[in-house]
Amino acid sequence: MPSLAEGIYATTSRDSHGQGSVSRVKPEMKVSLAGLELASPIIAASGTFGYGIEFEDIVALERIGGFVTKGISLQPIAGHAAPRIVQTAAGMLNAIGLQNVGVEEFIRRKLPPLGRYPRANVIVNIFGYQVAEYIAVIERLNQAEGIAAYELNVSCPNVHAGGMAFGADAGELAYLVHQAKAASARPLIVKLSPNVTSIAHLAKIAASEGADALSLTNTFLAMSIDSETRRPRLTNVTGGLSGPAIKPIALRMVYESARAVSIPILGMGGITTVEDIVEFLLAGATAVQVGTASYADPRAVERLARGLESWCRSHGVAKVSSLTGALEIPHD
Ligand SMILES: Cc1cc2nc3c(=O)[nH]c(=O)nc-3n(C[C@H](O)[C@H](O)[C@H](O)COP(=O)(O)O)c2cc1C
Structure with missing residues (x-):
């Protein structure tokens, strides 16, 4: 891990507060992660960016670090009945139930138009109810062109089988990651569940079974009740909490995991500002994902x-990658 003086302020001098002066040099915003080259360390998170192609007129898909598709399963999934989204004090609850078109339709209809953006990093989020389903999806995707990496969702809190069950059980996680890595022709990112006692323990297991990178965190299991009707606001009763409410917890989990493993971490949870991103990088993330914020502003x-590029410039940061893990903890 670079020290501030070595890495961050390479093109600048430090003032009395340890800040670099404003750099005239364009900061290097590229980062590499699990064999991928990202134009920026910011990636759109799964479930909040469709299959990517829906955003082609809104976001320059090759200028961001990439995007993660909705979770793809072997068969199409209709998802839960509405209401399946509820606003909360500082975020939102969702119980979408992993609605998606299934792997065949994804390859036939959603993936080909993304060929218009050959430099975009398309990361496919994968979900299964059983290990065999995850593997079948990976094997089918291996045959398709235009995918940069897979993100294994072992952490969805909104389904009654699979999903979080894998991410919360050390033995099941180890078996799934091992099998998935053996089947995968592409870099394998494992998206961990935050609904566990020790995230560092599970991070170590995923890394030792061959994960090329970790994504954390997914949403936190939560619920909302309407006091007038005395009913749960979500048809599924419980759902996953995302948005600014979860940021400090997600940040702590990224920090703990980064100290436990040496593979790169994609940090996420409640990012809405540039400063949020810098916090995740300092805590040890190599890149970040932005989810709920895309609902408020696509x-x-x-x-x-x-x-983030302006922030690096105004803080004299020559290379954004030098922020990763550069947290300074004062000692007495
Ligand atoms: C509506 C919605 C759908 C989501 N669907 C998925 C999904 O299919 N697979 C997955 O791994 N994560 C899914 N997530 C979780 C996000 O990718 C992200 O991990 C989480 O929301 C935390 O980031 P945020 O606070 O920036 O939204 C979903 C989140 C939301 C809000």
Whole structure:
């Protein structure tokens, strides 16, 4: 991990507060991660960016770090009945139930138009109810062109089988990651569940079974009740909490995991500002994902990518990658 003096302020001098002066040099915003070259460390998160192609007129898909598709399963999934989204004090609850078109339709209809953006990193999020389903999806996707990496969703809190069950059980996680890595022709990112006692323990297991990178966190299991009707607001009763409410917890989990493993981490959870991104990078993330913020502003990912570049310039940061893990903990 670079020290501030070595890495961050390479093109600048430091003032009395340890800040670099404004650099005239364009900061290097590229990062590499699990064999991928990202134009920016900011990626759109799964479930909040469709299959990517829906955003082609809104976001410059090759200027952001990439995007993660909706979770893809072997068969199409209709998802839960509405209401399946509820606003909360500082975020939202969702219980979409992994609605998606299934792997065949994804390859036939959703993937080909993305060929218009050959430099975009298309990361496919994969979900299964059983290990065999995850593997079948990976094997089918291996035959398709235009995919940069897979993100294994072992952490969805909104389904009654699979999903979080894998991410919360060390033995099941180890078996699934091992099998998925053996089947995968592409870099394998494992998206961990935050609904566990020790995230560092599970991060180590995923890394030792061959994960090329980790994504964390997914949403936190939660619920909302309407006091007038005395009913749950979500048809599924419980759902996943995302948005600014979860940021401090997600940040702590990224910090703990980054200290436990040496593979790169994609940090996420409640990012809405450039400063949020910098916090995740300092905590040890190599890149970040932005999810709920795209609901409020569909251009959020690109806006934040531009904002992060300005932040680096105004803080004299020559290479954004030098922020990763550069947290300074004062000692007495
Ligand atoms: C409506 C919605 C749908 C989501 N669907 C998925 C999904 O299919 N697969 C997955 O791994 N994560 C899914 N997520 C989780 C996000 O990718 C992300 O991990 C989480 O929301 C935390 O980031 P945020 O606070 O920036 O939204 C979904 C989140 C939301 C809000």
